[in-house]
Amino acid sequence: MTGAAAPRQTVPPPSDAAPQVARGQRIALVDLLDRVLGSGVVVVGEVRLSIADVDLVTISLRALISSVSTAFGAGPGDRDTPP
Amino acid sequence: MADDAGAWVYAVAGGIQREWLDGVSGVAAGSVHSVAAAGLAAAVTAVNLAEFGEEALRDRLEDLSWLETTARSHHSVIEAVGLHAPVVPLRLATIYHGDAGVAAMLAERREAFAATLGRVAARTEWGVKVYQVARPDPRASAAGPVRPAAGGAGAAYLRRRRMELSASDDSRRAAAAGAENVHAELRLLAAASQLRPPQGPQLTGKAAAMILNAAYLVDDERSGAFAVAVENLAARHPGVRIELTGPWPAYSFATVDEPETAG
Numbered sequence: 001m002t003g004a005a006a007p008r009q010t011v012p013p014p015s016d017a018a019p020q021v022a023r024g025q026r027i028a029l030v031d032l033l034d035r036v037l038g039s040g041v042v043v044v045g046e047v048r049l050s051i052a053d054v055d056l057v058t059i060s061l062r063a064l065i066s067s068v069s070t071a072f073g074a075g076p077g078d079r080d081t082p083p
Numbered sequence: 084m085a086d087d088a089g090a091w092v093y094a095v096a097g098g099i100q101r102e103w104l105d106g107v108s109g110v111a112a113g114s115v116h117s118v119a120a121a122g123l124a125a126a127v128t129a130v131n132l133a134e135f136g137e138e139a140l141r142d143r144l145e146d147l148s149w150l151e152t153t154a155r156s157h158h159s160v161i162e163a164v165g166l167h168a169p170v171v172p173l174r175l176a177t178i179y180h181g182d183a184g185v186a187a188m189l190a191e192r193r194e195a196f197a198a199t200l201g202r203v204a205a206r207t208e209w210g211v212k213v214y215q216v217a218r219p220d221p222r223a224s225a226a227g228p229v230r231p232a233a234g235g236a237g238a239a240y241l242r243r244r245r246m247e248l249s250a251s252d253d254s255r256r257a258a259a260a261g262a263e264n265v266h267a268e269l270r271l272l273a274a275a276s277q278l279r280p281p282q283g284p285q286l287t288g289k290a291a292a293m294i295l296n297a298a299y300l301v302d303d304e305r306s307g308a309f310a311v312a313v314e315n316l317a318a319r320h321p322g323v324r325i326e327l328t329g330p331w332p333a334y335s336f337a338t339v340d341e342p343e344t345a346g
Contacts, residue, residue, distance in 0.1 A: 027158070027328075029151055030286045031210065034279065034296075035334040036154045036175040 089132040090118070090179045092125050093160040094332070095171045095189065095196050099124040107163045110156045111135075115163075120186035121193040126164050127185055135178055144176075161332045169204040171196055171337045203333040206274055206300050209309060210328035212282075213265055213295035215258035216321070254322060261320035262295040268316060272309050273299035277335045291324060298335035306330070 091110050099117035109115040109128035117124045133139065143149045154175060161172045179185045189196070270276040281293040301309045310327065317325045 027155075029154070030282060031328055032154050032158055033150070034282065035331060036157055036172075038279065 087132045088181045089130040089135050090181050090185050091128045091130045091135065092173050092177045092179065092185055092188075093127070093157055094164050094173055095123055095125050095200075096164050096168045097123060097197075097200055098168065099126055099164055100167070103164060103167050104160075107160055108156065109160055110153050115160055118182045118185045118189070121190040123189045123193060123196055125185050125189060126160050127182065128160075129181075130178065132178075135176075140176055140178075158332075165332045169200045170332055171199050171203065172332045172334050173337075199337055202275075203300065203336060205303050206333065206336075207303055207306060208329060208331040208333045208335055209299050209301055209306075210326075210331060211265065211269060211295065211297045211299065211313060212293055212326040212328070213258075213262040213297075214289065214291035214293050214324045214326070215255065216291060216324050257322040258292075258294055261323040264320065265316050265323070265325060266295060266297055269297070269299055269309070269312060272305055272312055273301050275300040275336055279335065294323070298331075300333055300336045 091113075093109070093115070098119070101117065104115045104117065104126065107115050111128070111130060111134065113128040113130065115126055115128050118127050143153075157175050161170060164170045179188060266276070266278070277298045279296045279298060281296045284290065284292065287293060299309070313325055313327050317323075
């Protein structure tokens with residue numbers, strides 16, 4: 001039973017010549033947020049954060065920064081919260 | 084009730100077939116459906132505004148694990164549609180009052196979306212980040228331990244410090260010039276390019292300073308040539324490290340309000 005089925009590749013490459021950099025790899029969160037928060041079409045939604053887009057990015061990056069510094073300051077799995 | 088019905092929009096395409104969204108999970112583990120109007124279609128998940136209203140959203144954006152899960156879901160829906168058709172990604176947290184609101188938005192922005200779809204069709208976004216390589220400077224280390232020399236310890240220190248500073252200036256200058264070359268060469272292979280703010284070391288978690296954070300919109304048939312060019316540039320510029328990310332949906336080129344060509 002073990003090792004019988006390799007995970008099926010359901011994502012066809014965009015073209016034969018295309019390099020496969022990120023496919024199948026987990027995209028770094030910072031790169032992802034850079035794009036989903038920092039770009040993409042901005043249309044005025046009906047339910048819209050009243051804060052400016054820049055602030056939206058700032059808020060999220062602040063969360064990211066604090067998490068990165070936590071990651072460096074404490075070992076993985078360390079659930080203790082700093083004072 | 085109806086007041087609580089929100090519609091989270093991921094992306095807009097010329098049309099979306101139901102089977103493209105089979106098994107695709109959206110934000111809050113919701114299912115994804117398509118809203119068609121004005122010759123366009125949007126990928127949408129129904130969300131509860133108690134959870135996704137302005138106030139709730141602002142709080143949740145501060146919660147990194149929620150943000151990560153949501154960002155990955157948002158991205159994966161855009162990718163799922165993008166596998167089949169040109170797609171315009173929308174920014175995270177674009178929400179309407181139900182499908183009717185989405186349809187009205189599509190109708191209102193029909194021409195702009197069509198133009199953007201035409202611009203990104205058969206093209207892919209690639210990210211290129213260039214870091215300055217921190218090389219131990221031979222001149223600085225050759226100076227050895229501080230010894231009282233002509234002029235005394237203080238003068239020796241100042242001499243060495245001056246050399247260190249000019250060495251770090253040199254490597255910064257070399258790295259900046261390298262990054263400029265990289266961008267100048269890659270933009271020639273791209274239909275459009277965009278310089279994004281470099282990510283600070285707190286974000287990258289890397290000691291090396293990022294000096295270029297660029298996005299390139301490349302014709303799919305030139306993807307291979309683009310990757311080869313990146314490799315060649317890396318070989319020619321040992322003073323920098325080059326990172327290629329992608330393929331991305333055309334996040335950086337999906338402007339509707341201010342269309343822009345080659346950058």
